[in-house]
Amino acid sequence: MKALITGVSGFVGTLLSEKLIENGYEVSGFSRRATSHKNIEYYPCDITDSSNVEEIIRKIQPDEIYHLAGSSFIPSSYTNTMQTYDTIVNGTLVLYEAIRKLDIDCKVLFVGSGEVYGEDKRSSYNEGDLLQPSNPYAGAKASADLISEQYFKTFGMRIIRARPFNHTGPKQSPHFVCSNFAKQISEMEVNGDNCISVGNINVQRDFLDVRDVVNAYLKLMKYGENGEAYNVSSNKPVFISELLNMLLSTSSLKDPIIEIEAVRLRVKDVAIKAGDNTKLRLHTGWKPEIQLLETMKDLLDYWRDYQAQVGDDKDEYPRT
Missing domain, CATH: 3.90.25.10 (UDP-galactose 4-epimerase, domain 1)
Incomplete structure (x- = not known):
């Protein structure tokens, strides 16, 4: 199996690449800055560079794509709002259009955020709650989340949406x-x-260990339903x-x-x-360990x- 990770040099991307290799995958990835991981095929690439993204996907022909690209540091989204939206929203469009143009039949895990739900609520958020983002990062992730749902409905792309809450x-x-x-x-x-x-x-x-989050991503790719959104959270x-x-x-x-x-x-x-993790547990058998x-x-x-x-x-x- 061939897996491609966007944002591979980041905190989660690095750990995810290691876990995929342990599971026998051939792993490739791209990001704007180099990764220190020596056992993957790395490509320097900005997610908004459509010609480069298309060329990488054409070369790799991935079975699975884990779409993590984009800064997750919320305070910086207030001062770099245009860049935040460009990377997360336009980058997601670039990725999906490259897959469509090349007619690659791959599964995609779009990694969004629990931030999309917005202001506080005394009970846990579930996937049916409205998206009411209250900061630029959350707004960009909510937009890309909706784009992911639309591409599933309109074009039949095999996209699963993860909404992770805090992890460390x-x-x-x-x-x-x-x-x-x-x-x-x-x-x-x-x-x-x-x-x-x-x-x-x-x-x-709501905090999880990043290793539990990575395990959730692997289970979602294997057992998650196309077009569905899943909270990755502890509740x-x-x-x-x-x-x-x-x-x-x-x-x-x-x-x-x-x-x-x-x-x-x-x-x-x-x-x-x-975040309410009931749906993730029921559909995949995942639980934090x-x-x-x-x-x-x-x-x-x-x-x-x-x-x-x-x-x-x-x-x-x-x-x-």
Whole structure:
């Protein structure tokens, strides 16, 4: 089986490529920046470059395409709104049109976002809820989600839509909350500082280990129904403060000072967000296997190892 991953050099793309290789796939991928993975066929390519995307797909003739391309860092979508929409919306159109033009009979997993549901709701979101995006990133993902549904209905393309909620784990960029906490703690253990900077830690979010998310993507590709949308979530919202406490409980720090830093506060920060994963469980048999405490331990150990090897060279940080 041949698998193609767009956005292959990102956090999830890197882990997904490793998992596919373990499962006997021949893996290719493209992205704007190179991947460090040596066991895949890598192509430098911007998802909006239609001629290059078409040429890559023509060459590979993939059986499966995992469409991950596009930055997932929400704050940057406020300052780079046009680029966010261009990459996510136009990039998705470029990909689908290349598949149509070449008449490639492949399955596509479009990786959207649980952000498409918008403002907070006390019960968990399910796939039948309205898409009401409240930031540019969510708006772009919602648009591409609808485009994916339309291409299934109009052209019969075999597209499955994933709507992942928050996920974290080793190698995640420190732009994201859990990885940022872990990075700070690993540095504090070395330099003796006793103050950790945070944003709003009194909100609840639905978190999964990235390894459980990748397993969900593989199961969706195998068992998911074409044209359907699936939440990839835990259905168990957790306070950000709880995740911080998990990290601190596995550290050597004693009574650290927790300081709210204004620059870390979001423009819009809803109180609670969780996704109902019933449909994913029923259709694929998937279930999360990694407890968040284990995730936090692995994340902190990753940053400890990273600090020992690289130090404080910001240019070497892992990227989304």
